[in-house]
Amino acid sequence: MTNPTACLLIIGNEVLSGRTQDANLKFLATRLGEIGIPLREVRVIPDVPETIIGTVNEVRAKFDHVFTTGGIGPTHDDITAECIAAAFGVPWEPHPEAWRRLEAHYARQTPPAEFNAARQRMATMPRGASLIDNPVSIAPGFIIGNVHVMAGVPRIMQAMFEGLAPSLRGGTPVQSRTVHARGMLEGAIAEGLGQIQKDFPELDIGSYPFYRSEGGGVALVAKGTDAARLDAAAAAITAFIVGLGHTPVVGEPS
Amino acid sequence: MTNPTACLLIIGNEVLSGRTQDANLKFLATRLGEIGIPLREVRVIPDVPETIIGTVNEVRAKFDHVFTTGGIGPTHDDITAECIAAAFGVPWEPHPEAWRRLEAHYARQTPPAEFNAARQRMATMPRGASLIDNPVSIAPGFIIGNVHVMAGVPRIMQAMFEGLAPSLRGGTPVQSRTVHARGMLEGAIAEGLGQIQKDFPELDIGSYPFYRSEGGGVALVAKGTDAARLDAAAAAITAFIVGLGHTPVVGEPS
Numbered sequence: 001m002t003n004p005t006a007c008l009l010i011i012g013n014e015v016l017s018g019r020t021q022d023a024n025l026k027f028l029a030t031r032l033g034e035i036g037i038p039l040r041e042v043r044v045i046p047d048v049p050e051t052i053i054g055t056v057n058e059v060r061a062k063f064d065h066v067f068t069t070g071g072i073g074p075t076h077d078d079i080t081a082e083c084i085a086a087a088f089g090v091p092w093e094p095h096p097e098a099w100r101r102l103e104a105h106y107a108r109q110t111p112p113a114e115f116n117a118a119r120q121r122m123a124t125m126p127r128g129a130s131l132i133d134n135p136v137s138i139a140p141g142f143i144i145g146n147v148h149v150m151a152g153v154p155r156i157m158q159a160m161f162e163g164l165a166p167s168l169r170g171g172t173p174v175q176s177r178t179v180h181a182r183g184m185l186e187g188a189i190a191e192g193l194g195q196i197q198k199d200f201p202e203l204d205i206g207s208y209p210f211y212r213s214e215g216g217g218v219a220l221v222a223k224g225t226d227a228a229r230l231d232a233a234a235a236a237i238t239a240f241i242v243g244l245g246h247t248p249v250v251g252e253p254s
Numbered sequence: 255m256t257n258p259t260a261c262l263l264i265i266g267n268e269v270l271s272g273r274t275q276d277a278n279l280k281f282l283a284t285r286l287g288e289i290g291i292p293l294r295e296v297r298v299i300p301d302v303p304e305t306i307i308g309t310v311n312e313v314r315a316k317f318d319h320v321f322t323t324g325g326i327g328p329t330h331d332d333i334t335a336e337c338i339a340a341a342f343g344v345p346w347e348p349h350p351e352a353w354r355r356l357e358a359h360y361a362r363q364t365p366p367a368e369f370n371a372a373r374q375r376m377a378t379m380p381r382g383a384s385l386i387d388n389p390v391s392i393a394p395g396f397i398i399g400n401v402h403v404m405a406g407v408p409r410i411m412q413a414m415f416e417g418l419a420p421s422l423r424g425g426t427p428v429q430s431r432t433v434h435a436r437g438m439l440e441g442a443i444a445e446g447l448g449q450i451q452k453d454f455p456e457l458d459i460g461s462y463p464f465y466r467s468e469g470g471g472v473a474l475v476a477k478g479t480d481a482a483r484l485d486a487a488a489a490a491i492t493a494f495i496v497g498l499g500h501t502p503v504v505g506e507p508s
């Protein structure tokens with residue numbers, strides 16, 4: 001069985017302008033791999049309605065799951081929800097349960113805060129959306145079709161994702177094996193490594209140089225869903241490095 | 255005059271798997287903004303030929319400049335150059351000057367290193383490509399059409415970009431003004447801020463919550479190319495925050 005696939009849309013001018021360092025890609029890539037829904041593409045797009053609508057419609061047809069981060073707050077540039085409604089061709093309207101949660105949340109503040117028009121936007125969603133809980137700051141994300149709409153603030157996004165994760169039907173977890181070859185250069189091992197990739201066509205074998213004060217080298221990484229084949233590939237890589245007269249380090253975190 | 259636009263392609267399984275934290279997006283977004291070629295989209299794509307070829311052809315038609323990072327080393331998963339050749343429909347062949355530089359580089363090592371088949375791949379490029387110098391590790395990037403192909407290792411990519419930057423025909427630099435409103439919540443200022451955005455349609459006005467141990471708040475950021483209008487927008491935002499009884503901090507780094 002092939003694993004389902006995922007695409008991540010990072011929505012927001014602040015990432016494209018360099019103001020904000022994205023911190024969501026790595027988290028979601030890692031967690032999605034662990035639950036067997038490998039991330040196959042990421043797009044970072046601006047707060048422009050046509051771009052959001054067009055991109056959502058393109059990628060929701062192309063991947064099994066789409067995750068979005070950003071653009072669901074109360075300000076004028078938070079336009080993700082209305083764009084997703086437009087992409088699905090459904091009304092953007094108050095979501096009763098989201099409305100109830102937010103109304104209660106602002107009433108609970110000391111002194112009570114106003115559940116004003118801007119905050120009501122956060123309870124306005126595409127018709128038919130189901131909620132993604134937000135244990136950090138209440139304002140929920142939502143799911144419509146195969147699109148999961150989450151906050152951009154990493155702490156909130158991570159809490160949303162962890163609440164959502166048990167309901168995602170994943171595949172076989174993606175695992176990896178890493179062999180570190182210190183003091184070696186990619187160019188010296190490329191040919192042998194290419195042969196190992198040919199011997200393990202079902203795995204992704206990658207080579208990543210690292211640079212450290214105590215001396216650099218190359219991290220050789222095998223990724224895939226079959227643990228026995230991963231072990232065999234790690235053994236083959238280790239034997240190859242030993243054959244070149246070096247002492248590889250297996251599994252050391254890079 | 256409208257500024258030219260840029261798209262960044264981050265090519266590599268290691269970013270999509272969560273193994274590697276991308277460090278190139280923020281650098282390029284910032285530098286491209288400074289030289290007036292704002293980044294309008296980023297895609298992170300895997301080492302899959304059809305995906306690379308299809309994406310390059312899509313985005314080079316859509317944006318004025320395309321920059322790629324990753325996949326130009328000597329190993330079997332470094333397939334960017336041959337995919338770009340396929341995208342442009344030209345042969346992938348030895349580039350005489352790149353070949354000369356790399357051959358000399360390996361001959362200079364003590365003891366001399368072999369300029370083997372894997373390393374020769376790094377001197378193999380789409381026909382008609384012009385080189386991007388690599389002052390760090392010699393193996394050049396290249397330009398073909400409006401596509402600029404650079405290394406994935408941040409230190410090397412940055413050196414390549416800085417060598418390239420003077421030759422890029424940019425537009426008006428994108429500047430920003432930031433006003434920090436400590437202790438304020440987005441929901442309380444969203445409506446007024448939306449009005450300011452309406453008054454300055456040529457600017458992008460964004461609102462970004464920040465969280466710090468000494469107390470959070472919202473950073474209000476205006477971006478655009480007209481310095482006088484940016485100053486006016488910053489003044490309007492400041493007056494708005496003062497009107498709400500708070501003391502904004504202008505220009506403090508966030």
